[in-house]
Amino acid sequence: DTVLTQSPALAVSPGERVTISCRASESVSTRMHWYQQKPGQQPKLLIYGASNLESGVPARFSGSGSGTDFTLTIDPVEANDTATYFCQQSWNDPTFGGGTKLELK
Amino acid sequence: EVKLLESGGGLVQPGGSLRLSCAASGFTFTDFYMSWIRQPPGKAPEWLGVIRNKANGYTTEYNPSVKGRFTISRDNTQNILYLQMNTLRAEDTAIYYCARTRRGHYFDYWGQGVMVTVSS
Numbered sequence: 066d067t068v069l070t071q072s073p074a075l076a077v078s079p080g081e082r083v084t085i086s087c088r089a090s091e092s093v094s095t096r097m098h099w100y101q102q103k104p105g106q107q108p109k110l111l112i113y114g115a116s117n118l119e120s121g122v123p124a125r126f127s128g129s130g131s132g133t134d135f136t137l138t139i140d141p142v143e144a145n146d147t148a149t150y151f152c153q154q155s156w157n158d159p160t161f162g163g164g165t166k167l168e169l170k
Numbered sequence: 171e172v173k174l175l176e177s178g179g180g181l182v183q184p185g186g187s188l189r190l191s192c193a194a195s196g197f198t199f200t201d202f203y204m205s206w207i208r209q210p211p212g213k214a215p216e217w218l219g220v221i222r223n224k225a226n227g228y229t230t231e232y233n234p235s236v237k238g239r240f241t242i243s244r245d246n247t248q249n250i251l252y253l254q255m256n257t258l259r260a261e262d263t264a265i266y267y268c269a270r271t272r273r274g275h276y277f278d279y280w281g282q283g284v285m286v287t288v289s290s
Contacts, residue, residue: 098276107267107280155275159217
């Protein structure tokens with residue numbers, strides 16, 4: 066299995082820029098996708114193919130990276146971005162990172 | 171509007187079986203791959219398996235962690251996705267989601283999820 070590693074938590078102030086990282090245990094090319102999950106809700110697709118913004122997702126969200134290192138950026142952060150963010154690879158059988166919990170100061 | 175609605179969850183004893191359903195609407199069901207994904211409370215999601223679309227013969231693939239115990243199927247006349255789960259274990263306790271799956275094996279729409287608890 067391809068293991069995806071994410072930092073467990075981040076805290077930022079509204080209006081700031083935040084980057085959430087995801088590192089893969091092997092190259093996944095650009096087969097990396099990002100989801101937002103708020104408490105009690107299902108995950109929501111934000112970014113697919115490392116850098117493609119899903120329809121309807123605000124342009125404050127962006128993704129970058131290839132190979133083993135990927136980043137989700139939110140700029141500027143808003144209060145309702147409080148959530149857990151998961152990366153997911155599809156280079157081989159899909160696996161998810163452990164999630165990064167984003168809290169607002 | 172794409173909608174996915176799971177049902178069939180609940181409490182089951184270890185070694186028991188359960189079948190989950192996912193009613194799909196708002197899109198041409200046969201055009202899409204469909205997956206099951208589970209998430210233990212407070213943990214990361216785990217992909218369980220996928221069933222491909224009509225063009226790809228409705229073939230299936232599974233996560234090795236559930237292969238042989240879980241079976242994915244679909245009723246393309248009623249637009250329902252199924253997950254048959256056998257020989258359930260305590261570690262199968264989770265919220266189970268169905269998800270529409272794009273060809274790149276990522277998930278653009280998820281149901282609201284259904285809880286499965288395996289306990290005596």
